[in-house]
Amino acid sequence: MGVSAQAYRAQLLYFVDDPAKVGDAAWQYFEDGVLWIENGCIKAVGSAEQLLHRLPSWVSLHHYSHHLILPGFIDTHVHYPQTEMIGAFGEKLLSWLNNYTFPVEARFSDSRYGRKVAAFFLEELLRNGTTTALVFGTVHPASVDAFFHEAQDRGLRMIAGKVMMDRNAPDELCDSAETGYQESLGLIERWHNVDRLQYAVTPRFAPTSTRHQLEKAGQLLKEYPDLYLHTHLAESEEEVAWVKALFPSSQNYLDVYYREGLVGKRSIFAHGIHLCDEECNKLAQSGAAVAHCPTSNLFLGSGLLNLKRLHEFGVTVSLGTDVGAGTSFSLFRTMDEAYKIQQLQGGTLEPMQALYMATLGGAVALDLADRIGSFRVGNEADFVVLDLEATPLLAFRMQHCRTIQEKVFVLNVLADDRVVEQTFSAGRCVHFRGKVG
Structure with missing residues (x-):
């Protein structure tokens, strides 16, 4: 040849x-x-x-x-099943999940439907110049199979995973600690490191997983050390308070994940707005990353990320569109809103720093700087x-x-x-x- x-x-x-x-x-x-x-x-x-x-x-x-x-461009946090509900009106995070997200995600047990949405989603990414993304599926293994098939057909470097969620969600969207583990394992064996595809262990967020399920997620990371961990962290104050009530023995939100071995170099936590000093230190020391999702944070009224504070602690910060709470697939629109969020707090975001976060910074967060970015x-x-x-x-x-x-x-x-x-x-x-x- x-x-x-x-x-x-x-x-x-x-x-x-x-x-x-x-x-x-x-x-x-x-x-x-x-x-x-x-x-x-x-x-x-x-x-x-x-x-x-x-x-x-x-x-x-x-x-x-x-x-x-x-x-x-590299998008380090986005939900492909939420494409059809982008721009859903008038909710805060937790009610938004119940009223919009969960009903939409229930449709993804149908692999044909999943492939149709995945194809549209990937074309939107490419139309906006995004060539790699870290992507949530749904609880259904078929949703991840559908996504990876479409990404493979296009020769793309993509990372995705099946949602693990065994409580505080509709019955049709819940797995169990054991089935979540087994279904994730099957997907890992089918797709991880096949062509340009990689797998992320994906508990939705602490409130929708029992301690036992988080343990099983940690077991997967031990068994396959080059996997990713992709979840949410400290997005809203209401969410942080809920985690404190659900996990009273944990020192803080991040500690819930840390105790189960979920905080490491390939761990990407979406949002990270409401973090204490100890959490910032632990993120920096572990090499984990925060995916800053400004259009989503503004849309849901979740809060304003203090980027300077995270940088002072040495935390790796990349960018995510977080569609469908995020309002655009464009990393340009994301950088625009990220700039405004810092301005609202008396700070700024230098243009080159923003572009770095959308390219090489995203690759660093994903431990892929030797390949992309x-x-x-x-x-x-x-x-x-x-x-x-x-x-x-x-x-x-x-x-x-x-x-x-x-x-x-x-x-x-x-x-x-x-x-x-x-x-x-x-x-x-x-x-x-x-x-x-």
Whole structure:
């Protein structure tokens, strides 16, 4: 089999480190750059002046005139079964779950229905430039099979898991500690590390799992150390109070998970708004991550995440859309709301820091920085081509940007799916704006 190679010329931007730690040294920017892809991976990246003379004549070169190429976005918390209920009106977290989420999720015992929703969900991700996501299924194994089949068909790097939930939910959505374990085990053996797919052990959140079920979740992590743990943590004050009542012997919310071995390097906790100092310390020391979900937090009125505080403790923070409580699949819309949340608290969110969280920061949270999230040589070639003149307002505004930081901030607060001209997964175009397939 011959070598498959393509090259793409445009403005290029990617991160090599965290701007909060190393400042301007955290990113590489080429005003006129070339991204060279070979067999689905990054072969080389650099200025056009450096690389054009190195390209073999048989490598096709695609030249974009007013575009920016970034690594594909990484969404570290989203619920694919909630796609059909995005924008459901007027509830706080716990009543929202009962009135909207649980009735919708009950439909996912039907694998055909699951595949239909999963296909739409994945196309929405790709249309918004998201190439990797950490995804909730439902309690039904069929929901996860459906999702992984659709992701596999598209050659995507995705992580997902079956919800484990054995109490405080409708009977038709409850498993048991043992069936939750066995069904998760079957899915792990079918899908984990198959092609670009990986599995996340997924207790919904502490209130819907007994201590015994959380123990069984911990058992899975011990048996398969490279699995992920994906759940919710300290999203609302009402939820935190409920956890305290359900687990009176635990020191705090995070301690409920910690006691069962659920807090580690590949543990991603959605929200983390209402955390005490001890919880922040434990998250940082364990290498676990918090997925910040600003559109969801504002929509449900759950609270405002203090990003500066988490960074001061050394907690890894990435971004999640949290559809369907989140109101957009776009990481640009997510970055916009994240900025506003910090402004409301007298702080700020630097544009490069936000973009880092949506790319390499997400890869770090998922322990995948050696594969995705950047343009390091050898990384998988997941990237997006952004049209900086996709709307009249953007075209006009970009004329007045003097630096790449200014361009990024304008994108962070004004851009949406319309700027995503193409999305590539492992070097293959999986979305082209205005075209199907």
